[in-house]
Amino acid sequence: MLLVVIGGAMVFEFAGRGGRALRALLMWAVIIAGLAAGYDWWQQTYGPRQQVLENGARIEVPAGPGGHFHLEAVLNGTPIDFIVDTGATSVALSRDDARAIGLDPDTLRFGGQAVTANGRVATAPVTIAEFAIGDAVDRDVRAVVIDSALQDSLLGMSYLRRFARVSFEGDLLILER
Structure with missing residues (x-):
């Protein structure tokens, strides 16, 4: 107008x-x-970010401008931005994010495969020593590093299953322990 x-x-x-x-x-x-x-x-x-409530028992994540749910977690002491992806089987780290948390992607064995929207990509299994969202801390979280030009790390179902309830209320993702 x-x-x-x-x-x-x-x-x-x-x-x-x-x-x-x-x-x-x-x-x-x-x-x-x-x-x-x-x-x-x-x-x-x-813009709006997640809120961690009830000492980490409830996490509310508003949808971002593109409709995706962006969540920040602290991995091995380093803040990492994730896109919550219920279509992803596991936590998938970009090479840059893996490097940021102390993993060297050049020394990893990329023996696995994942099917993505852009085709098949090689993966390397890793274990994240500490994975925190607010006061909720998980240890020894299994993940994969994606050997591609993936820019964003994905928070997939292997981590989301740690919550008793995963629900959507309009443009709000709610994770409850």
């Missing part, structure tokens, strides 16, 4: 002065694109 109003005003104002109107139109396009990019960045940086 804002674009229609601005566009209509510009057409009326600059009738007969095409070059000036084009520059003004481009300026408004850049301003609007900048505002949209800034809002997206703000949502990702300062």
Whole structure:
């Protein structure tokens, strides 16, 4: 609606002065694109995050801008962002996140395979010594490192099964122990 109003005003104002109107139109396009990019960045940086309630017995995760549920966990003392993926069998770490928690992907044996939306990828089994979400701490959590260009680590069913209840209430994922 804002674009229609601005566009209509510009057409009326600059009738007969095409070059000036084009520059003004481009300026408004850049301003609007900048505002949209800034809002997206703000949502990702300062948007709603999970809440850990009842001393870790209940975790509420709001849906992110893309509709995915992003959860932050602390693995071996390092914060790692996950996408909650009920279609993933296990916890799947990207090579970068594996490196961040003290694992060296170059020394791992990628003998397993996983089927992803992008096809088959090689996997290496690992054990995460400490996996914490708020006050809830789990030890010796099995996971895999994905040998691909995977950017985001996935929190799959092998970890989600640790909760007594996994439910969705609108745009809110609820994990209860």
